[in-house]
Amino acid sequence: MSLKVAVVGSGPAGFYTADALLKSEDPPVEVDVIDRLPTPWGLVRLGVAPDHENIKAVSRAFEKTAARPGFRFFGNVEVGSTVSHAELDAIYDAVVYTVGAQTDRRLGIPGEDLPGSWPATAFVAWYNGHPDFQDLDFDLDTERVVVIGNGNVAIDCARMLALTAGELAPTDTVDAAADAIAASPLREILMLGRRGPVQAAFTPPELKELGELAAAAPVVDAHDLELDPASRRDLEADRDRARRNFELLEEFAERADDDAARKIVLRFLVSPVAILGEERVEAVEIVRNELVEENGRIVARPTGETETIPCGLVLRSVGYQGVSLPGVPFDEGRGVIPNTGGRVDGAERTYAAGWIKRGPSGVIGTNKKDATETVDLLLDDARAGRLSVEATESLETLLDRKGVRYVEYAGWQAIDAAERAAGEPRGRPRVKLVAWEELLRAGRPI
Numbered sequence: 346m347s348l349k350v351a352v353v354g355s356g357p358a359g360f361y362t363a364d365a366l367l368k369s370e371d372p373p374v375e376v377d378v379i380d381r382l383p384t385p386w387g388l389v390r391l392g393v394a395p396d397h398e399n400i401k402a403v404s405r406a407f408e409k410t411a412a413r414p415g416f417r418f419f420g421n422v423e424v425g426s427t428v429s430h431a432e433l434d435a436i437y438d439a440v441v442y443t444v445g446a447q448t449d450r451r452l453g454i455p456g457e458d459l460p461g462s463w464p465a466t467a468f469v470a471w472y473n474g475h476p477d478f479q480d481l482d483f484d485l486d487t488e489r490v491v492v493i494g495n496g497n498v499a500i501d502c503a504r505m506l507a508l509t510a511g512e513l514a515p516t517d518t519v520d521a522a523a524d525a526i527a528a529s530p531l532r533e534i535l536m537l538g539r540r541g542p543v544q545a546a547f548t549p550p551e552l553k554e555l556g557e558l559a560a561a562a563p564v565v566d567a568h569d570l571e572l573d574p575a576s577r578r579d580l581e582a583d584r585d586r587a588r589r590n591f592e593l594l595e596e597f598a599e600r601a602d603d604d605a606a607r608k609i610v611l612r613f614l615v616s617p618v619a620i621l622g623e624e625r626v627e628a629v630e631i632v633r634n635e636l637v638e639e640n641g642r643i644v645a646r647p648t649g650e651t652e653t654i655p656c657g658l659v660l661r662s663v664g665y666q667g668v669s670l671p672g673v674p675f676d677e678g679r680g681v682i683p684n685t686g687g688r689v690d691g692a693e694r695t696y697a698a699g700w701i702k703r704g705p706s707g708v709i710g711t712n713k714k715d716a717t718e719t720v721d722l723l724l725d726d727a728r729a730g731r732l733s734v735e736a737t738e739s740l741e742t743l744l745d746r747k748g749v750r751y752v753e754y755a756g757w758q759a760i761d762a763a764e765r766a767a768g769e770p771r772g773r774p775r776v777k778l779v780a781w782e783e784l785l786r787a788g789r790p791i
């Protein structure tokens with residue numbers, strides 16, 4: 346008899362988990378991958394920037410997993426509302442949560458919720474066509490946008506805002522976002538890092554791209570590259586990310602692209618203390634920081650020297666954040682499902698992988714090793730006889746009983762085909778379906 350496993354979440358962690366499970370011969374495994382959306386791939390579809398089509402191509406590997414015997418997909422099924430953890434627990438021998446990090450980390454400063462101050466999570470979901478984020482009103486009728494944070498998501502947001510209509514045209518950016526970006530009078534995209542250039546979280550290939558845009562150019566003040574002794578020491582010890590980032594920033598500081606239509610200004614050692622405005626965002630108040638060592642880590646400490654920067658839009662890109670699922674243990678402080686190597690602490694036959702297991706960091710490939718670790722423990726538990734359930738019904742009978750319009754893998758393939766067909770005449774990889782009803786109609790024609 347095969348082991349029956351539910352994998353909740355169809356992003357990279359979900360697919361790497363499914364793949365490792367489906368390769369098992371002892372015991373053989375059947376996998377149902379469940380997602381709240383009608384479409385699979387998680388952040389590969391709805392996070393990775395539309396101008397990075399080559400990265401999105403990792404979904405071809407996931408398609409191979411979906412073609413393995415024993416694989417099924419159930420889209421439009423949200424665990425915690427459509428079905429509960431207890432219901433899955435009664436159907437499956439084991440449940441693996443790979444639900445990612447569904448919200449944003451907060452800054453906790455005054456004005457954070459003023460209209461015009463947005464989490465990067467929402468901006469990214471909007472331009473990528475996430476059906477829950479299409480009604481948001483991103484007003485790009487401004488000359489300056491401030492992006493808070495120094496990670497790769499901040500770089501993605503800054504770069505997307507800097508693209509020309511010509512650069513956006515061959516991508517699958519949703520039309521509303523592409524039109525708004527191209528039509529914006531934007532002159533400056535200001536990225537604020539609370540620590541110095543050596544501590545920046547972004548990676549060299551992503552930083553380098555800022556210097557390769559059609560009509561935008563990066564701007565760095567050479568004074569921001571004068572290092573304190575601890576940063577200098579870290580830079581000298583580094584052979585990889587920080588070193589290469591620093592070299593790129595030095596190159597940017599030497600450039601004089603005064604005629605660039607849009608400037609991407611990178612500033613360091615500044616933190617926002619308030620977002621200001623009457624009805625909506627009008628400015629950001631920032632404080633200059635200095636770096637100090639605390640418990641072996643270099644942290645930013647405010648100097649008290651402040652400055653007010655006028656702007657019309659703020660994107661807060663300071664990290665994603667996991668959310669709790671009813672009936673599943675959750676560590677509020679870390680925003681993860683507490684686990685030991687992927688076995689969920691305090692819940693039998695329950696596992697986690699990906700961002701919900703270790704927090705919102707790491708690239709797509711990081712989730713493969715992480716998923717394998719979880720699956721190894723799950724299969725150990727199965728072989729030790731710790732995972733067996735007398736299921737009384739199947740997921741599809743439960744969903745039918747509840748009247749749920751779930752989308753199977755063939756339904757996703759129909760959505761995929763419709764999107765690609767719409768993209769083809771326009772020279773785009775696809776034109777995404779972005780409304781729930783459209784997606785459900787294409788994925789589950791009645």
Ligand SMILES: Cc1cc2nc3c(=O)[nH]c(=O)nc-3n(C[C@H](O)[C@H](O)[C@H](O)COP(=O)(O)OP(=O)(O)OC[C@H]3O[C@@H](n4cnc5c(N)ncnc54)[C@H](O)[C@@H]3O)c2cc1C
Pocket residue numbers: 353354355356357358359379380381382385386387388389392393394397400422423424425443444445446447469498501665670698699700701706707708709710711712
């Ligand atoms: C904006 C952005 C851009 C990125 N770009 C790159 C890049 O270019 N290259 C790179 O290597 N990495 C990139 N990454 C990192 C990469 O996307 C992540 O490492 C990876 O997606 C994490 O995988 P995951 O499966 O844990 O989560 P996710 O990809 O977020 O997948 C989670 C899935 O769970 C589903 N889900 C959530 N809650 C429920 C529920 N209650 N019930 C059912 N389903 C649920 C979601 O709908 C989603 O499909 C990027 C990340 C972000 C945020």
Ligand SMILES: NC(=O)c1ccc[n+]([C@@H]2O[C@H](COP(=O)([O-])OP(=O)(O)OC[C@H]3O[C@@H](n4cnc5c(N)ncnc54)[C@H](OP(=O)(O)O)[C@@H]3O)[C@@H](O)[C@H]2O)c1
Pocket residue numbers: 451452493494495496497498499501538539540544545546547551616617662663664665705706707708
């Ligand atoms: N192209 C790609 O490969 C790609 C693209 C996008 C995302 N990703 C990956 O996805 C993961 C998530 O990316 P991310 O950018 O969301 O997270 P991240 O890499 O953790 O970066 C978060 C940034 O926010 C800053 N920050 C946190 N709290 C802050 C505060 N209160 N005030 C000011 N700044 C604050 C952090 O600064 P400190 O360092 O000082 O904490 C850091 O610069 C990363 O692993 C990333 O590499 C990859």
